[in-house]
Amino acid sequence: MITATNLALLAFLAVLAWAIARIRNLFVVTMLAGIYSLLTATVFVLLDAVDVAFTEAAVGAGITTVLFLSALLLTDREAKPRKNRLASLGPMVLVVLLGAALVYTTLDPRMPHYGDAKAPAHGRLAPEFLADTVKQVGADKPTATHIPNVVTTTLASYRGFDTLGEVVVIFTAGVGVLILLGGNATRRRRRNPAPREESSGAGSSGKGAGA
Amino acid sequence: MIEHVVLRVIAKLLAPFIVLFALYVQFHGDFGPGGGFQAGVIFASAFILYALIYGVENARQIAPPAVAQAAIGLGVLIYAGTGVASMLLGGKYLDYSLLAHDAGHGQHYGILIVEFGVGVTVAAVMITVFFTFAGRRGVLEAREDVATTEDDEDR
Numbered sequence: 001m002i003t004a005t006n007l008a009l010l011a012f013l014a015v016l017a018w019a020i021a022r023i024r025n026l027f028v029v030t031m032l033a034g035i036y037s038l039l040t041a042t043v044f045v046l047l048d049a050v051d052v053a054f055t056e057a058a059v060g061a062g063i064t065t066v067l068f069l070s071a072l073l074l075t076d077r078e079a080k081p082r083k084n085r086l087a088s089l090g091p092m093v094l095v096v097l098l099g100a101a102l103v104y105t106t107l108d109p110r111m112p113h114y115g116d117a118k119a120p121a122h123g124r125l126a127p128e129f130l131a132d133t134v135k136q137v138g139a140d141k142p143t144a145t146h147i148p149n150v151v152t153t154t155l156a157s158y159r160g161f162d163t164l165g166e167v168v169v170i171f172t173a174g175v176g177v178l179i180l181l182g183g184n185a186t187r188r189r190r191r192n193p194a195p196r197e198e199s200s201g202a203g204s205s206g207k208g209a210g211a
Numbered sequence: 212m213i214e215h216v217v218l219r220v221i222a223k224l225l226a227p228f229i230v231l232f233a234l235y236v237q238f239h240g241d242f243g244p245g246g247g248f249q250a251g252v253i254f255a256s257a258f259i260l261y262a263l264i265y266g267v268e269n270a271r272q273i274a275p276p277a278v279a280q281a282a283i284g285l286g287v288l289i290y291a292g293t294g295v296a297s298m299l300l301g302g303k304y305l306d307y308s309l310l311a312h313d314a315g316h317g318q319h320y321g322i323l324i325v326e327f328g329v330g331v332t333v334a335a336v337m338i339t340v341f342f343t344f345a346g347r348r349g350v351l352e353a354r355e356d357v358a359t360t361e362d363d364e365d366r
Contacts, residue, residue: 050244054236058252063337066259070344147241147319155246156322160305163325164290167332174283174336181343 002046009043024079026072034065051151129154215264222264229257237330241319247326251333259341267345279338286332293324 016036020029037060044053082088105111112119133153147153155163237250262270294305301309307321308314 051246051249054244054249055252058249058256062256063252063259066256066263067340067344070341074344074347147322149241149243151244152241152246152322152326153318156325157307157318160294160307160321160325163329164294164305167287167290167329170336171283171287171332174332174339177340177343178280181347 006043006046009039009046012039013043024081025077026075026079027069027077029079030065030068030072033068034061037061037064051149129158218264222260226257226261229260230254233257233330233334237326238323240326241322247329248333250326251330251335252337254330254334255337255341258338262341262345267342271342274338274342276339276342279335279342282331282335283339286328286330286335289328289331290325293321293328297321 013036016032016039020032020036023029023032037056041053041057041061044050044056112121116122130150133147133150233250233254236245236253237247240246240250258270258274261273293307293310297306297309298304305321305325307325308317310320310324311317
C-alpha cells in the first residue's frame with residue numbers, strides 16, 4: 001500500500017516537474033510549484049519525517065508561492081518563448097545522465113536499503129543522541145523535563161551552533177532584500193524632487209500599494 | 212481584493228487562529244513537530260493574508276515596517292545572547308545546562324528561548340520581504356510617473 005502511494009506521488013511529481021518546465025504562463029507555473037511542494041510534504045510524511053514535511057508545507061507551499069506571486073506583480077505573466085529549441089537539448093541530456101547515474105548507484109548492493117538499521121548513518125552519533133536526549137536533556141527527572149521530540153533537541157541543543165548559522169542566513173537574506181529593494185529609493189526620491197513630482201509620486205505609490 | 216465580502220470576512224476570522232496556531236507550533240515544538248522556523252512562517256502568513264485582502268497599506272499599520280525590521284535583528288540577538296548568557300554563567304557558548312538549577316530544566320529553557328529567537332527572525336524576515344516586494348510595485352509606478360514628468364519638462 002505504502003509502495004503504491006509512493007509510486008503514485010512520485011508519478012505526480014514527475015508530471016508536475018514536466019509541466020513546470022513546459023508551461024510558459026508564470027502564474028500557472030507558480031501554482032504548480034506550490035502543489036509540487038505540497039506533494040513533496042506528503043512524501044516526507046510517508047518517510048516519517050514530520051518536522052521536515054511541516055516545514056515544506058509551510059515554507060514551500062505557503063510562503064514561497066506568495067513571494068513568487070508578489071514577484072510576478074513586478075514582471076510579465078508569460079515567459080518569453082525560447083528562440084532556439086535545440087539549445088535546451090544539451091542540459092536535458094546532462095540532467096538525464098545525472099539522474100540515471102543516481103538511480104544506478106542506488107542499485108549497488110553495497111548501498112543500504114531504505115530504513116536499514118545497519119546503514120552507516122545510523123551507526124554513529126544517532127544512537128548516542130537518541131539515548132542521551134532523555135538522559136542528558138531530561139537529566140535526573142525524566143518525567144518533569146523530558147523533551148520527547150528528538151528533532152528539536154538535536155536542532156536546538158546538540159547542533160545549536162549550526163542552527164544559529166541558519167538563523168543568520170535568514171537574517172542576511174532579509175537584510176539583502178531590504179538593501180536591494182527596500183524603502184530607501186522611495187525615501188530618497190521623496191526628500192529630493194520638486195514639489196509637483198513629489199505629489200504625483202506619493203499619490204500613485206499609495207494607489208499601487210493598495211491595489 | 213477588498214471588495215469581496217466573503218474573502219474579507221473569512222480573512223478576518225482566520226487571522227487570529229493562524230496566529231494562535233503559530234504560537235502553539237512555536238511553544239509546543241519540544242513535544243510535537245514544529246519549532247521556530249515553522250512557527251515564524253505561519254505567524255507571518257497571517258499578516259500576509261491580511262495584506263493580500265485588505266491591502267499592504269492597512270497591513271503596514273498593523274505591523275509597522277520599522278518594528279518588523281528591528282525584529283529581524285532582535286531574533287538573532289536573542290539566540291546569540293542565550294549563548295553569551297551561558298558563557299557568563301561559566302559554561303560553554305550555547306550550553307544551556309547552566310541556565311536553570313539543574314541541567315534538564317536548563318536545556319529545556321534554553322531550547323525554548325533559542326526557538327523563540329528563531330521564530331522572531333523568521334516571521335520578521337517573511338513579513339519584511341513580502342512588504343518590500345508588494346511595496347515595490349508602488350515604487351515602480353511612481354518612477355514611471357517621475358519619468359513622464361521629466362519628459363514633459365524636456366519638451
